[in-house]
Amino acid sequence: MREFTYSRAVTLQEALTRIAPLANGKFLGGGTNLIDLMRENIERPGYRDRRYPPVVRNQ
Protein backbone atom coordinates (compact mmCIF):
# COMPACT_ATOMS: atom_id res chain seq x y z
CA MET A 1 0.00 0.00 0.00
CA ARG A 2 1.27 3.45 -0.88
CA GLU A 3 2.03 5.94 1.82
CA PHE A 4 -0.48 8.52 2.88
CA THR A 5 -1.22 10.82 5.76
CA TYR A 6 -4.14 10.26 8.10
CA SER A 7 -6.23 12.82 9.90
CA ARG A 8 -9.21 12.29 12.15
CA ALA A 9 -12.00 14.81 12.06
CA VAL A 10 -14.69 14.98 14.71
CA THR A 11 -17.17 17.30 13.00
CA LEU A 12 -18.44 17.57 9.43
CA GLN A 13 -17.01 21.08 9.09
CA GLU A 14 -13.61 19.90 10.30
CA ALA A 15 -13.64 17.02 7.79
CA LEU A 16 -14.49 19.34 4.90
CA THR A 17 -11.88 21.92 5.94
CA ARG A 18 -9.16 19.31 6.14
CA ILE A 19 -9.91 17.59 2.85
CA ALA A 20 -10.39 20.80 0.82
CA PRO A 21 -6.71 21.62 0.13
CA LEU A 22 -5.78 18.03 -0.70
CA ALA A 23 -5.35 16.98 -4.31
CA ASN A 24 -6.56 13.44 -3.73
CA GLY A 25 -7.92 13.17 -0.23
CA LYS A 26 -10.41 10.44 0.61
CA PHE A 27 -12.93 10.02 3.38
CA LEU A 28 -12.70 6.86 5.46
CA GLY A 29 -15.80 6.17 7.50
CA GLY A 30 -18.33 3.54 8.44
CA GLY A 31 -19.13 1.28 5.52
CA THR A 32 -16.56 2.72 3.13
CA ASN A 33 -14.78 0.23 0.90
CA LEU A 34 -11.41 1.95 0.74
CA ILE A 35 -8.58 0.10 2.46
CA ASP A 36 -8.84 -3.11 0.43
CA LEU A 37 -8.88 -1.01 -2.76
CA MET A 38 -5.84 0.95 -1.54
CA ARG A 39 -4.01 -2.31 -0.93
CA GLU A 40 -4.50 -3.22 -4.60
CA ASN A 41 -3.52 0.32 -5.73
CA ILE A 42 -6.98 0.86 -7.15
CA GLU A 43 -7.48 3.76 -4.76
CA ARG A 44 -4.42 5.92 -4.15
CA PRO A 45 -5.30 8.74 -1.77
CA GLY A 46 -2.53 11.26 -1.32
CA TYR A 47 -0.63 9.87 -4.28
CA ARG A 48 -0.20 11.89 -7.44
CA ASP A 49 -0.02 9.73 -10.52
CA ARG A 50 2.74 10.91 -12.85
CA ARG A 51 0.41 10.50 -15.83
CA TYR A 52 -1.83 13.20 -14.47
CA PRO A 53 -0.76 16.58 -13.17
CA PRO A 54 -1.64 17.31 -9.54
CA VAL A 55 -5.00 18.92 -9.10
CA VAL A 56 -4.67 22.60 -8.28
CA ARG A 57 -7.68 24.01 -6.54
CA ASN A 58 -8.74 27.62 -6.66
CA GLN A 59 -8.74 29.07 -3.20
Add this chain to the structure above:
Amino acid sequence: MKEQTPSTQNRRAPSSTIQITLEINGAAHTLEIEPRVSLLDALREHLHLTGTKKGCNQGACGACTVLCNGDRILSCLTLAIQYEGMEITTIEGLGTAGELHPLQVEFMEQDGFQCGYCTPGQICSAVGMIREFRNGLPSAVTKDVSARPVELSEEEISERMSGNLCRCGAYLGIRTAIRTAFQSEVIP
Protein backbone atom coordinates in the same frame (compact mmCIF):
# COMPACT_ATOMS: atom_id res chain seq x y z
CA MET B 1 17.10 -4.42 -9.31
CA LYS B 2 16.03 -1.67 -11.66
CA GLU B 3 17.61 1.67 -10.88
CA GLN B 4 15.18 4.35 -9.89
CA THR B 5 15.05 7.44 -12.05
CA PRO B 6 15.22 10.79 -10.26
CA SER B 7 11.59 11.49 -11.11
CA THR B 8 10.56 8.19 -9.52
CA GLN B 9 12.46 9.06 -6.36
CA ASN B 10 10.81 12.45 -6.19
CA ARG B 11 7.39 10.86 -6.30
CA ARG B 12 7.98 8.96 -3.10
CA ALA B 13 6.72 10.68 -0.02
CA PRO B 14 9.13 10.45 2.91
CA SER B 15 8.39 7.52 5.20
CA SER B 16 6.77 8.89 8.29
CA THR B 17 5.82 7.08 11.44
CA ILE B 18 3.54 8.36 14.11
CA GLN B 19 3.10 7.41 17.73
CA ILE B 20 -0.22 5.86 18.67
CA THR B 21 -1.54 4.18 21.79
CA LEU B 22 -3.87 1.23 21.51
CA GLU B 23 -5.74 -0.43 24.34
CA ILE B 24 -5.59 -4.14 23.76
CA ASN B 25 -6.94 -6.75 26.16
CA GLY B 26 -7.00 -4.18 28.94
CA ALA B 27 -3.41 -2.98 28.53
CA ALA B 28 -2.20 0.19 26.81
CA HIS B 29 0.41 -0.31 24.09
CA THR B 30 2.30 2.60 22.52
CA LEU B 31 3.79 1.99 19.11
CA GLU B 32 5.53 3.87 16.31
CA ILE B 33 3.87 2.97 13.05
CA GLU B 34 3.07 4.35 9.62
CA PRO B 35 -0.59 5.29 9.06
CA ARG B 36 -0.89 2.54 6.44
CA VAL B 37 -0.31 -0.30 8.93
CA SER B 38 -3.47 -2.35 9.37
CA LEU B 39 -4.75 -3.20 12.82
CA LEU B 40 -4.00 -6.84 11.99
CA ASP B 41 -0.34 -6.13 11.17
CA ALA B 42 -0.02 -3.88 14.22
CA LEU B 43 -1.25 -6.77 16.39
CA ARG B 44 0.83 -9.48 14.75
CA GLU B 45 4.02 -7.78 13.56
CA HIS B 46 4.40 -4.94 16.05
CA LEU B 47 2.85 -6.32 19.25
CA HIS B 48 3.50 -10.01 18.51
CA LEU B 49 -0.05 -10.97 19.40
CA THR B 50 -0.13 -13.72 16.81
CA GLY B 51 -3.35 -15.33 17.99
CA THR B 52 -5.19 -13.19 15.44
CA LYS B 53 -4.65 -14.79 12.04
CA LYS B 54 -4.11 -13.42 8.55
CA GLY B 55 -6.08 -15.41 6.01
CA CYS B 56 -7.04 -13.54 2.86
CA ASN B 57 -6.09 -10.01 4.00
CA GLN B 58 -9.00 -8.65 1.99
CA GLY B 59 -11.98 -9.04 4.26
CA ALA B 60 -13.37 -12.26 2.81
CA CYS B 61 -12.41 -15.00 5.28
CA GLY B 62 -12.93 -13.63 8.79
CA ALA B 63 -9.73 -15.16 10.23
CA CYS B 64 -8.60 -11.73 11.47
CA THR B 65 -11.82 -10.97 13.40
CA VAL B 66 -11.25 -9.11 16.69
CA LEU B 67 -13.59 -7.19 18.99
CA CYS B 68 -13.66 -3.40 19.14
CA ASN B 69 -15.74 -2.07 22.04
CA GLY B 70 -17.49 -5.46 21.91
CA ASP B 71 -18.31 -5.32 18.18
CA ARG B 72 -16.69 -7.78 15.79
CA ILE B 73 -14.48 -6.15 13.16
CA LEU B 74 -12.13 -7.38 10.44
CA SER B 75 -8.71 -6.17 11.57
CA CYS B 76 -7.21 -6.62 8.08
CA LEU B 77 -9.52 -3.96 6.63
CA THR B 78 -8.83 -1.32 9.23
CA LEU B 79 -5.93 0.96 9.99
CA ALA B 80 -4.48 0.64 13.48
CA ILE B 81 -4.52 4.43 13.76
CA GLN B 82 -8.33 4.41 13.55
CA TYR B 83 -8.59 2.51 16.81
CA GLU B 84 -6.95 4.90 19.23
CA GLY B 85 -9.13 5.31 22.29
CA MET B 86 -11.14 2.14 21.68
CA GLU B 87 -11.02 -1.16 23.50
CA ILE B 88 -9.63 -3.96 21.36
CA THR B 89 -10.09 -7.57 22.47
CA THR B 90 -8.24 -10.37 20.71
CA ILE B 91 -8.35 -14.11 21.30
CA GLU B 92 -5.51 -13.62 23.83
CA GLY B 93 -7.86 -11.45 25.88
CA LEU B 94 -10.83 -13.82 25.88
CA GLY B 95 -9.31 -16.68 27.80
CA THR B 96 -6.04 -18.00 29.19
CA ALA B 97 -4.65 -21.52 29.20
CA GLY B 98 -5.81 -21.97 32.78
CA GLU B 99 -9.11 -20.20 32.38
CA LEU B 100 -10.65 -20.76 28.97
CA HIS B 101 -13.56 -18.79 27.57
CA PRO B 102 -16.76 -20.91 27.46
CA LEU B 103 -16.62 -20.83 23.65
CA GLN B 104 -13.03 -22.12 23.68
CA VAL B 105 -14.15 -25.01 25.91
CA GLU B 106 -17.04 -25.88 23.57
CA PHE B 107 -14.91 -25.60 20.41
CA MET B 108 -12.67 -28.28 21.93
CA GLU B 109 -15.55 -30.41 23.25
CA GLN B 110 -17.52 -30.31 19.99
CA ASP B 111 -14.60 -30.61 17.54
CA GLY B 112 -15.18 -27.09 16.25
CA PHE B 113 -11.95 -27.12 14.27
CA GLN B 114 -9.46 -29.29 12.45
CA CYS B 115 -6.36 -27.25 11.58
CA GLY B 116 -7.41 -24.43 13.92
CA TYR B 117 -6.31 -21.52 11.74
CA CYS B 118 -9.77 -19.95 11.51
CA THR B 119 -10.60 -20.66 15.17
CA PRO B 120 -9.49 -17.39 16.85
CA GLY B 121 -11.55 -15.49 14.29
CA GLN B 122 -14.48 -17.89 14.68
CA ILE B 123 -14.47 -17.47 18.46
CA CYS B 124 -14.12 -13.66 18.43
CA SER B 125 -16.85 -13.53 15.80
CA ALA B 126 -19.12 -15.80 17.86
CA VAL B 127 -18.64 -13.59 20.94
CA GLY B 128 -19.64 -10.55 18.89
CA MET B 129 -22.48 -12.43 17.22
CA ILE B 130 -24.01 -13.55 20.54
CA ARG B 131 -23.86 -9.94 21.75
CA GLU B 132 -25.64 -8.77 18.58
CA PHE B 133 -28.26 -11.49 19.00
CA ARG B 134 -28.87 -10.57 22.63
CA ASN B 135 -29.24 -6.92 21.60
CA GLY B 136 -32.04 -7.94 19.23
CA LEU B 137 -30.18 -7.34 15.97
CA PRO B 138 -31.96 -9.30 13.21
CA SER B 139 -30.14 -11.24 10.49
CA ALA B 140 -30.95 -11.89 6.83
CA VAL B 141 -32.83 -15.06 7.78
CA THR B 142 -34.85 -13.56 10.64
CA LYS B 143 -38.46 -14.04 9.58
CA ASP B 144 -39.96 -11.08 11.42
CA VAL B 145 -37.37 -8.34 11.88
CA SER B 146 -39.69 -6.31 14.09
CA ALA B 147 -39.87 -9.15 16.60
CA ARG B 148 -36.84 -10.09 18.59
CA PRO B 149 -35.66 -13.51 17.45
CA VAL B 150 -36.27 -15.79 20.38
CA GLU B 151 -34.31 -18.79 19.19
CA LEU B 152 -30.73 -18.92 17.97
CA SER B 153 -31.57 -21.60 15.40
CA GLU B 154 -29.10 -23.55 13.27
CA GLU B 155 -30.12 -21.35 10.33
CA GLU B 156 -29.52 -18.17 12.35
CA ILE B 157 -26.08 -19.39 13.49
CA SER B 158 -25.14 -20.29 9.89
CA GLU B 159 -26.20 -16.91 8.56
CA ARG B 160 -24.71 -14.87 11.40
CA MET B 161 -21.39 -16.74 11.19
CA SER B 162 -21.23 -16.66 7.38
CA GLY B 163 -18.39 -14.13 7.44
CA ASN B 164 -16.02 -16.72 8.91
CA LEU B 165 -14.80 -19.37 6.51
CA CYS B 166 -13.38 -22.74 7.56
CA ARG B 167 -11.54 -24.51 4.77
CA CYS B 168 -11.42 -27.75 6.76
CA GLY B 169 -15.21 -27.67 6.71
CA ALA B 170 -15.69 -28.05 10.45
CA TYR B 171 -18.94 -26.08 10.26
CA LEU B 172 -21.04 -28.76 11.98
CA GLY B 173 -18.76 -28.71 15.02
CA ILE B 174 -18.51 -24.92 14.96
CA ARG B 175 -22.29 -24.50 14.97
CA THR B 176 -22.72 -27.11 17.70
CA ALA B 177 -20.03 -25.45 19.83
CA ILE B 178 -21.63 -22.01 19.49
CA ARG B 179 -25.15 -23.33 20.17
CA THR B 180 -24.01 -25.32 23.20
CA ALA B 181 -22.06 -22.40 24.66
CA PHE B 182 -24.97 -20.03 24.02
CA GLN B 183 -27.49 -22.38 25.66
CA SER B 184 -25.29 -22.88 28.71
CA GLU B 185 -25.75 -19.13 29.36
CA VAL B 186 -22.30 -18.74 30.83
CA ILE B 187 -21.02 -16.41 28.13
CA PRO B 188 -20.27 -12.99 29.58
